[in-house]
Amino acid sequence: MKKTAILAALLAASAIPAFAATPDELKAKGEVRIGVFSDKPPFGYVDANGVSQGFDVEIGRYLTKQLLGDEAKAKFVLVEAANRVEYLRSNKVDIILANFTVTPERAKVVDYAKPYMKVALGVVSPDKAPIKSIDELKDKTLLLNKGTTADRYFSKEHRDIKSLKYDQNTETFNALLDGRGDALAHDNTLLLAWAKEHPGYSVGITRIGEDDFIAPAVAKGDDALHAWLDEQIDAMNQNGAMQAAYEKTLKPVFGDDVPAKDILVETK
Numbered sequence: 001m002k003k004t005a006i007l008a009a010l011l012a013a014s015a016i017p018a019f020a021a022t023p024d025e026l027k028a029k030g031e032v033r034i035g036v037f038s039d040k041p042p043f044g045y046v047d048a049n050g051v052s053q054g055f056d057v058e059i060g061r062y063l064t065k066q067l068l069g070d071e072a073k074a075k076f077v078l079v080e081a082a083n084r085v086e087y088l089r090s091n092k093v094d095i096i097l098a099n100f101t102v103t104p105e106r107a108k109v110v111d112y113a114k115p116y117m118k119v120a121l122g123v124v125s126p127d128k129a130p131i132k133s134i135d136e137l138k139d140k141t142l143l144l145n146k147g148t149t150a151d152r153y154f155s156k157e158h159r160d161i162k163s164l165k166y167d168q169n170t171e172t173f174n175a176l177l178d179g180r181g182d183a184l185a186h187d188n189t190l191l192l193a194w195a196k197e198h199p200g201y202s203v204g205i206t207r208i209g210e211d212d213f214i215a216p217a218v219a220k221g222d223d224a225l226h227a228w229l230d231e232q233i234d235a236m237n238q239n240g241a242m243q244a245a246y247e248k249t250l251k252p253v254f255g256d257d258v259p260a261k262d263i264l265v266e267t268k
Contacts, residue, residue, distance in 0.1 A: 082147030
């Protein structure tokens, strides 16, 4: 009993997570496991050849090259919105780069590095029945992705609005296309990109509330990797790598409609 109590006390006192991976340990392993989306273009998706692509993926490749000297040593692990925290806590990934919005609740269980992107919530709907205000969602069915900021916001602030929730982005958008819902709430950057690819749909509500921030995340207490990521995000902003990732993956989608300054977070 005494040994159990001592062990419990030691574990409680330790600030280092059981699966913490320092940059040096990742170098020794020769691999970085990075959680990304498979179905959220242009941020994270799998192309026709089965290769991960997108803005988050470009950042992951840059980070891996800086750490291991070869971007091909990045192992991209496909995640869903609802399991991003679980994948960090269970040591399935070293870093999450799956468009992970910073929230106070999440910051209690993971550690966020410096943000690289800003975003707000939006709502997309068919042009034939446009939704242009939250009040117009009354008596409608709103489609949501489980575990997203939009899910958290509407579940907390607008419980009276009927919703249908799905695990994957693809499922949620297919539900809108199939008419199972009247509108879909998600990150406005994603919705603007999706609407450009789907004529007949528009983002009638382009911004709900203040901007949120998207940042890489590591396991809680993984201080060495956290500090290294902070340095790398600063470097990407200063050496043009972040802008280059934007030009390669986001500008072809957004064009001039969404300027880079409205998406990228500048290092101060």
